[in-house]
Amino acid sequence: DAGVIQSPRHEVTEMGQEVTLRCKPISGHDYLFWYRQTMMRGLELLIYFNNNVPIDDSGMPEDRFSAKMPNASFSTLKIQPSEPRDSAVYFCASSELAGGGELFFGEGSRLTVL
């Protein structure tokens, strides 16, 4: 397996634009997580899915953020409209089990909002 695949790796956009980040988890993993990483706040969980169903979205900052998982092999994180404070590295991760299962991270998507 190629691991967790994220795209794009880098995104530079202007404030107010819509941003869509994509993730393909490892085949067979039932859990998918979206994290945001900044210097100030470290690794923050935004949302996670189990069998394509959102389980906990309490970390989603505000209504500008939304995430979907239409099938077991694909998830998106959308920011609309984007703001400069959304600039961060967004990681997608997957695991076989949420409890006690190793988290496999993608390479991350570095977002810069001007």
Added chain:
Amino acid sequence: GENVEQHPSTLSVQEGDSAVIKCTYSDSASNYFPWYKQELGKRPQLIIDIRSNVGEKKDQRIAVTLNKTAKHFSLHITETQPEDSAVYFCASRWGANNLFFGTGTRLTVIP
């Protein structure tokens, strides 16, 4: 929810010396404690983990200790090498829930 605190935020050691990073957690039900290493510009990767029925676990130069009574766990790296330089994150979890990460420790090993 769980609160994980990690110290120190930065750590510099001479090559060959040991490095220790400490974490505390708040939820006594937490039973899984992994450590992730993130090299500059790379993804976090699991290096070692420990479960609540074990007090210590070792893998070559890396060891993790857990004190459930005090609710703290530590990462120990012996004979540090320049390639150990990275950011290390501790985390905790109970049951089938999310991993709660510490804020990270930037370790620099000086050759």
